[in-house]
Amino acid sequence: METHTRSASTYDVLRAHGVDRRRFLKFCTMMAAAMGLDATVVPQIVEALETKPRLPVIWLHGLECTCCSESFIRSSHPIAQDVILNMISLDYDDTLMAAAGFQAEENRKRTMKDYSGQYVLAVEGNAPTADGGVYCTVGGETFLNILQETAENAKAVIAWGSCASNGCVQAAKPNPTGAKPIHELISHKAIINVPGCPPIAEVMTGVLTYILTFGALPELDRYGRPKMFYAQRIHDKCYRRAFFDAGQFVETWDDEGAKKGWCLYKMGCRGPTTYNSCPTFKWNNGVSYPIGSGHGCIGCSEENFWDDGPFYERLSSIPVPGIDSTPDAIGAVAAGAALIGVGAHFISTEVRRAAGKKIGSDTEAQGKEGR
Amino acid sequence: MATSTHEFDPQAMGQHPEQYFRREYVWQLPVRITHWVNAACLTVLFLTGLYISHPLLAPSGEAVHHFVMGRVRQFHFAAAMLFTVTFMVRVYWFWVGNNYARSGFPYVWRPQWWADLFRQAADYLRLERGHVHLGHNSLGGATYTVFVIFLGWCQIFTGMALYSESNPGGILNRLFGWVLPLLGGSFQTHMWHHFFAWGFVVFAILHVYIVLYDSTQYGNGLITSIISGYKFYQKGDFKED
Numbered sequence: 001m002e003t004h005t006r007s008a009s010t011y012d013v014l015r016a017h018g019v020d021r022r023r024f025l026k027f028c029t030m031m032a033a034a035m036g037l038d039a040t041v042v043p044q045i046v047e048a049l050e051t052k053p054r055l056p057v058i059w060l061h062g063l064e065c066t067c068c069s070e071s072f073i074r075s076s077h078p079i080a081q082d083v084i085l086n087m088i089s090l091d092y093d094d095t096l097m098a099a100a101g102f103q104a105e106e107n108r109k110r111t112m113k114d115y116s117g118q119y120v121l122a123v124e125g126n127a128p129t130a131d132g133g134v135y136c137t138v139g140g141e142t143f144l145n146i147l148q149e150t151a152e153n154a155k156a157v158i159a160w161g162s163c164a165s166n167g168c169v170q171a172a173k174p175n176p177t178g179a180k181p182i183h184e185l186i187s188h189k190a191i192i193n194v195p196g197c198p199p200i201a202e203v204m205t206g207v208l209t210y211i212l213t214f215g216a217l218p219e220l221d222r223y224g225r226p227k228m229f230y231a232q233r234i235h236d237k238c239y240r241r242a243f244f245d246a247g248q249f250v251e252t253w254d255d256e257g258a259k260k261g262w263c264l265y266k267m268g269c270r271g272p273t274t275y276n277s278c279p280t281f282k283w284n285n286g287v288s289y290p291i292g293s294g295h296g297c298i299g300c301s302e303e304n305f306w307d308d309g310p311f312y313e314r315l316s317s318i319p320v321p322g323i324d325s326t327p328d329a330i331g332a333v334a335a336g337a338a339l340i341g342v343g344a345h346f347i348s349t350e351v352r353r354a355a356g357k358k359i360g361s362d363t364e365a366q367g368k369e370g371r
Numbered sequence: 372m373a374t375s376t377h378e379f380d381p382q383a384m385g386q387h388p389e390q391y392f393r394r395e396y397v398w399q400l401p402v403r404i405t406h407w408v409n410a411a412c413l414t415v416l417f418l419t420g421l422y423i424s425h426p427l428l429a430p431s432g433e434a435v436h437h438f439v440m441g442r443v444r445q446f447h448f449a450a451a452m453l454f455t456v457t458f459m460v461r462v463y464w465f466w467v468g469n470n471y472a473r474s475g476f477p478y479v480w481r482p483q484w485w486a487d488l489f490r491q492a493a494d495y496l497r498l499e500r501g502h503v504h505l506g507h508n509s510l511g512g513a514t515y516t517v518f519v520i521f522l523g524w525c526q527i528f529t530g531m532a533l534y535s536e537s538n539p540g541g542i543l544n545r546l547f548g549w550v551l552p553l554l555g556g557s558f559q560t561h562m563w564h565h566f567f568a569w570g571f572v573v574f575a576i577l578h579v580y581i582v583l584y585d586s587t588q589y590g591n592g593l594i595t596s597i598i599s600g601y602k603f604y605q606k607g608d609f610k611e612d
Contacts, residue, residue: 221539222551222552223552227540232539233557242434243434245434245438245440246430246434246436246438246439246440247426247428247438247440247443248430249429265426266426273556273557273558273561299558302556302558303555304555304559305558308559326565327569328565328569331568331569331573334569334570334572334573335573335576338573338577342577342580345495345580346580346584352498
């Protein structure tokens with residue numbers, strides 16, 4: 001029975017769950033729009049979800065908080081929740097699966113064998129590498145080993161969330177467990193990074209729909225992120241951008257500007273340096289997103305965002321060992337030191353002049369004229 | 372070959388000034404123009420940069436009536452483009468200009484260069500007049516190399532990378548976008564851009580002071596040389612390019 005379910009298409013499974021065709025088509029259209037694709041691609045998505053067997057997915061959890069899964073099961077579209085869990089054949093997910101213990105691990109091994117080279121490895125969280133990886137073990141084995149073993153025959157690897165993409169909080173300084181993002185642990189595999197803490201549900205669905213429809217990873221940027229969701233900064237699509245350009249900024253959390261919804265730039269908003277789709281999809285069924293609720297972006301989808309704090313200040317320290325000051329503070333001190341230096345030189349020159357000695361009058365330089 | 376060179380006889384000097392004062396055309400027109408354009412650009416860049424990082428004096432009323440940050444950023448970007456172009460012109464002139472356009476190059480592998488560096492530093496600290504360089508001495512050359520050329524490249528690369536973020540996939544993003552991951556992301560690139568900017572302030576303080584010092588103490592017309600192009604030296608000066 002299970003094999004039958006696995007080879008069934010997403011549409012078959014959805015129908016079995018009572019989703020009608022109209023809602024199914026709505027979902028496909030929404031996905032095409034979300035991925036920034038043209039309307040002519042909708043039939044392709046429909047066909048893929050109707051005919052292609054569901055994607056076998058092994059979903060591993062390493063060092064993480066499960067916020068990616070939480071986000072994932074809260075997709076905004078009415079049937080998205082069903083689709084997400086049904087569009088893929090989630091053969092192993094230690095958080096969601098019914099099986100436990102040896103039975104669970106057996107599932108993983110069986111999928112790896114039966115669908116060698118076909119399954120997608122989705123990783124939530126990352127692996128600690130210090131002391132042989134003992135800081136995260138599943139079923140008595142280090143997560144590092146499990147990850148590398150499972151990635152071996154995977155078709156592609158999806159790194160869900162900032163943990164898997166960038167390291168996130170467990171890789172923040174001083175990183176006692178030596179946690180490393182997935183792309184630093186797995187080589188020679190197509191890896192797609194879907195950063196965010198957590199990533200937006202629609203972004204996660206979009207990535208899966210794309211892989212299922214086109215049988216390949218979407219176009220990636222320099223950081224291995226899908227361009228369709230991470231090409232632009234929060235700042236460039238922010239509805240408060242007009243206040244930024246006007247020069248109107250919130251100065252304190254309870255001032256007039258805060259009430260009027262001015263730009264949160266001076267409150268440390270990371271919108272100008274953060275690539276994500278929050279202003280487009282928003283959160284919680286499109287209700288709002290941090291900036292919409294009057295709080296600056298903390299840049300959760302960016303590399304090192306924990307170390308780039310404090311979150312409520314615009315400037316942070318530069319990564320020069322032993323220096324923990326903002327670049328502007330360091331610069332001002334350096335400029336001050338230069339002023340003191342030239343001031344001291346000027347005073348000694350004047351003192352010497354006052355003493356009746358002219359510069360150069362006692363030169364010992366050999367008078368020699370060149371050329 | 373003269374000795375004790377600076378004991379002038381004012382009368383003789385007045386009658387035969389050419390025996391005592393020589394002048395030489397040092398800074399060619401492109402060098403002078405790029406100097407002043409870059410000086411103006413760096414001033415605008417630093418001041419607008421300060422506003423961009425610490426915006427003050429919020430205008431009141433509706434946002435639609437104002438474009439303060441937008442305008443300041445526009446000036447910053449315009450000055451940055453002009454700086455980049457003149458910087459490139461100066462790089463070109465390094466190759467095609469006269470020998471003085473190349474002076475100051477850090478020949479760190481030559482012991483002579485290091486000797487000149489330490490001698491010049493000692494001369495400044497002991498308030499003594501030593502050799503006169505018509506071009507740049509080693510110390511000046513090292514300062515320009517670090518504070519103008521190196522920092523200039525740093526600012527051009529980080530600045531262009533940050534500017535290109537508003538048009539992902541554009542030509543500038545393709546040319547300079549790699550800088551962002553190299554420095555640990557957009558945020559850290561901003562921090563480095565700030566840090567390097569202060570280098571120009573430190574440089575401006577040192578540069579202006581030492582120019583005033585040389586010009587008044589050495590009497591070599593250093594200040595006017597960057598307007599006229601001519602520098603003076605005295606009979607008996609140990610002159611080097």
